[in-house]
Each structure stands twice: as structure tokens, then as C-alpha cells.
Amino acid sequence: MFFNILEERGNLDTSKFALGVKEIVENVRHTGDAALFNYTHQWDNANVTAENVQISNEEMKKAYEELPDNLKKAMVLSYERIRAFHEKQKQNTWMDVKPNGEILGQRVIPLSSVGVYVPGGKAAYPSSVLMNIVPAKVAGVEKIVMVTPISKAVCKDGKVPQNVLAAAYLAGVDELYTIGGAQAVAALAFGTETIPKVDKIVGPGNIYVALAKREVYGYVSIDSIAGPSEILIIADESANPTYVAADLLSQAEHDELASSVLITPSRALALKVQEEVGRLYNQLPRQEILKKSLKNYSVILIEENLEKACETANDIAPEHLELAVATPFEWLGKIKNAGAVFLGHYTPEPLGDYMAGPNHVLPTSGTARFFSPLGVEDYVKRSSVLSFTPESFYALADQVIDFAESESLYAHALSVKVRKENQ
Numbered sequence: 001m002f003f004n005i006l007e008e009r010g011n012l013d014t015s016k017f018a019l020g021v022k023e024i025v026e027n028v029r030h031t032g033d034a035a036l037f038n039y040t041h042q043w044d045n046a047n048v049t050a051e052n053v054q055i056s057n058e059e060m061k062k063a064y065e066e067l068p069d070n071l072k073k074a075m076v077l078s079y080e081r082i083r084a085f086h087e088k089q090k091q092n093t094w095m096d097v098k099p100n101g102e103i104l105g106q107r108v109i110p111l112s113s114v115g116v117y118v119p120g121g122k123a124a125y126p127s128s129v130l131m132n133i134v135p136a137k138v139a140g141v142e143k144i145v146m147v148t149p150i151s152k153a154v155c156k157d158g159k160v161p162q163n164v165l166a167a168a169y170l171a172g173v174d175e176l177y178t179i180g181g182a183q184a185v186a187a188l189a190f191g192t193e194t195i196p197k198v199d200k201i202v203g204p205g206n207i208y209v210a211l212a213k214r215e216v217y218g219y220v221s222i223d224s225i226a227g228p229s230e231i232l233i234i235a236d237e238s239a240n241p242t243y244v245a246a247d248l249l250s251q252a253e254h255d256e257l258a259s260s261v262l263i264t265p266s267r268a269l270a271l272k273v274q275e276e277v278g279r280l281y282n283q284l285p286r287q288e289i290l291k292k293s294l295k296n297y298s299v300i301l302i303e304e305n306l307e308k309a310c311e312t313a314n315d316i317a318p319e320h321l322e323l324a325v326a327t328p329f330e331w332l333g334k335i336k337n338a339g340a341v342f343l344g345h346y347t348p349e350p351l352g353d354y355m356a357g358p359n360h361v362l363p364t365s366g367t368a369r370f371f372s373p374l375g376v377e378d379y380v381k382r383s384s385v386l387s388f389t390p391e392s393f394y395a396l397a398d399q400v401i402d403f404a405e406s407e408s409l410y411a412h413a414l415s416v417k418v419r420k421e422n423q
């Protein structure tokens with residue numbers, strides 16, 4: 001029996017990973033490539049050097065051209081849907097021109113360089129390549145640097161998988177390096193002899209990647225903490241236990257630290273889902289990962305009613321929240337904290353992972369309380385614009401002087417007074 005049926009659930013304790021990550025980040029910061037390639041050998045068992053760390057555009061192009069037709073079709077459709085969704089997020093520069101000549105505005109400027117992390121320790125993630133890079137392209141980022149590890153578990157031949165290379169080509173990456181983990185995040189944050197320093201690091205990853213992003217924040221910007229995957233399903237008696245069980249398993253298979261939670265007022269449904277999880281588990285590979293994630297970080301909670309279920313979900317603030325209930329739109333307004341909300345019995349979370357269009361890089365570990373999904377706004381910055389004519393300046397001069405003097409900042413007041421004298 002995998003799921004405990006409980007009244008309460010604890011959160012993932014990240015502190016035991018944090019010290020190791022700090023050390024990795026510091027070493028890469030101070031010794032560059034030497035530490036980067038040592039850690040790559042240690043954690044990925046890969047012989048990456050300055051000579052072979054970068055993958056050429058020709059290699060990516062070849063991977064794309066040789067992709068099987070059905071996968072190419074799926075990838076292109078996914079690309080187009082992600083692009084269409086993110087085009088809607090674009091913000092425009094605006095200027096407000098008043099009749100007295102005062103102009104106030106806001107420019108939206110793409111970031112010069114971003115580093116995108118594409119995970120690759122336990123699975124290959126071409127879908128995350130598209131989710132990271134397409135919004136950066138829509139925003140107009142000048143240089144997109146992608147990193148991804150070549151772990152033994154995923155890259156049997158010691159090479160980045162063809163589907164990842166193909167997605168990178170389709171999305172239009174500028175530079176691709178075969179490094180991963182906390183060491184790759186540190187390399188992007190501080191730069192090394194071979195890895196360029198970037199302005200912002202985005203993208204999902206395991207606990208080491210997520211904590212490393214937190215560690216380098218301030219030296220560079222980051223999007224959010226997008227760590228081990230999470231799903232929380234609120235279900236009532238209208239839910240199909242097989243669908244619910246499959247959706248819970250879908251996120252559990254990502255990582256031993258992934259979390260799948262069902263909240264329901266129906267004990268009958270809870271028991272059926274528990275049974276279905278056991279049955280479906282037996283048909284799946286990746287059982288080592290599934291077992292750990294389901295036993296340690298997953299739970300079925302029985303709540304009195306759907307109102308209470310929504311309150312608990314808001315406390316947990318999950319990455320993905322499915323409303324597997326008869327009238328999902330009725331409950332949507334009650335959900336305040338979730339990376340993405342999936343409504344009804346035919347909007348399973350994996351549809352969002354691959355094809356729907358909204359971004360699948362989402363905040364985890366309760367950070368959906370204040371972080372948002374990755375989007376075009378992550379790849380731009382705003383800059384304010386101010387322009388006054390003498391007439392519009394004189395109209396505000398006295399109030400600025402009064403305000404400045406109330407702060408005892410007389411040079412500020414003087415800057416206005418010297419101009420006012422010319423009135």
C-alpha cells in the first residue's frame with residue numbers, strides 16, 4: 001500500500017541538501033572550469049572538458065532533421081501552441097503624453113543574456129527545452145545559453161539525447177553546454193573559462209539545481225524555485241479513481257522527492273484511488289523512483305468538504321492543482337496558491353506538461369504563494385521614461401521643493417530652485 005491516508009501532511013525539508021550545494025557553488029565560483037568539470041565527473045560520471053563541453057549548431061540541426069516524423073510533428077505542434085500562448089503575455093512599451101508637454105512612460109527591454117537549465121539526471125526533457133526557450137524568443141532575448149547534464153541514466157551513449165538536441169534547434173538556442181546540477185548553475189552565475197556569465201538563470205531541476213538557483217540569486221536574477229514536481233488533486237465522488245491514480249503517478253515518476261497529494265471528502269474514493277495506484281504501479285517502469293516518492297512525499301488527505309479541501313490546498317501551495325470535481329469552475333475562485341490549475345476530468349496534468357501551451361516551469365515547495373509560472377515577463381525588464389518641458393516642470397516645482405526640504409535634502413531642493421529662478 002503506497003499512500004497513507006492521513007489528516008495532515010508535512011513539507012519537504014531541504015536543509016540537508018543546502019550545505020553541499022553551497023560548497024559546490026563556492027568552489028565553481030572561485031576555481032571555475034576545474035571545479036565545474038570535477039563535479040561533472042563526480043555527479044554525472046561524464047568526462048566533460050573545455051574542448052567537448054559545447055555542442056555545435058550543426059549537431060542540433062542534424063538531430064532535428066533525423067527526428068522520427070511522429071515526434072517531429074508532436075514537437076512542432078507543442079512549439080506552436082507554447083508560442084501562441086506566450087505571445088499573449090507580451091508587454092508593450094508605452095508613453096503617456098500630457099497636453100502641457102509632460103511625458104511619462106515605461107520601456108520594456110529584453111534581457112541581454114539568459115541561462116536556461118534543462119534537467120537531465122533521471123529523464124530527458126525536450127518539453128522543458130521548449131518551455132524555457134520559446135518565451136525567451138518571444139521576449140527578444142539576445143543570447144540564450146542552455147545547459148543540460150549528460151548523466152549515465154539518461155545518456156546511455158554519453159551524448160545528449162536526440163530529442164533534446166532537436167528541441168534546442170527548433171526553439172533556437174544560441175549556445176548549448178553539457179553540464180548540469182548545482183555546478184552548472186554556479187557556472188552560469190559567475191562565468192568560468194568556458195561558460196559565459198549570464199544575467200538571469202531560469203528553468204526547472206532537482207533539489208540541487210533549485211537550491212543552487214536560490215544560492216546565486218542576487219549575483220544574477222532567477223525565475224523561481226522550480227524543483228521536484230508536485231501534484232495536488234482535489235476530487236469529489238464524480239472523479240474517476242483510475243484517472244486520479246494515473247495523474248498522481250505521473251508526477252511521482254519524476255523524482256524520489258516528487259510529491260503527489262489527493263484531497264477528498266470521500267473516503268470511498270480515497271480507498272479506490274489507493275487500490276488503483278497499486279494496480280497501475282505494477283504496469284510502470286521507474287518503480288524505484290515511484291516507490292520512494294509515493295511512500296515518503298505523497299499522501300491522501302480526507303477533508304470534511306470541498307471548501308476545507310481548497311483551504312488545505314492553499315496552505316500547501318502546490319505546483320499543479322487538479323480540480324477533479326463535478327463543477328470545477330465553481331471552485332476555481334477559492335484557489336489562491338497554485339502554479340497551474342487544471343479543471344475537470346479531461347484536463348490531466350500531462351496535457352499541460354507537453355501540449356496545452358501554458359508554461360510547465362512552475363514554482364514548487366510552497367513558493368506558489370509568491371512566485372508565478374515562467375513567462376515572457378521573466379525575460380524582460382522595465383525602464384521608466386520621464387521628460388518635462390519648462391511649463392510642465394514649473395507646475396510641480398514648489399511641491400518638489402517642499403517635499404525635499406521636509407527630508408532635509410537641500411541639494412535636491414536646490415536642483416529645482418536653480419531652474420525655477422529662470423522662470
Ligand SMILES: NC(=O)c1ccc[n+]([C@@H]2O[C@H](COP(=O)([O-])OP(=O)(O)OC[C@H]3O[C@@H](n4cnc5c(N)ncnc54)[C@H](O)[C@@H]3O)[C@@H](O)[C@H]2O)c1
Pocket residue numbers: 020043044118119120121122123125128149150151179180181182183204205206207208209225226227228229254255258319360361362363364
Ligand atoms: N517545477 C518544474 O517546473 C519542473 C519541470 C520539469 C522537471 N522538474 C523537476 O526537475 C527534476 C529533474 O531532475 P533530474 O535529476 O532528472 O535532473 P537534473 O538535471 O535537475 O539534476 C541532475 C543533476 O543533479 C546533480 N546531482 C545528482 N545527485 C547529486 C548529489 N548527490 N549531490 C550533488 N549534485 C547531485 C548532478 O549534477 C546532475 O547533473 C525533477 O525533480 C523534476 O520533478 C520540475
Ligand SMILES: N[C@H](CO)Cc1c[nH]c[nH+]1
Pocket residue numbers: 125127128228229230251319353360361362
Ligand atoms: N511535470 C513537470 C513539471 O513539474 C514537467 C514535465 C516535463 N516532462 C514531463 N513533465
Ligand SMILES: [Zn+2]
Pocket residue numbers: 229250251254350353
Ligand atoms: Zn511531468
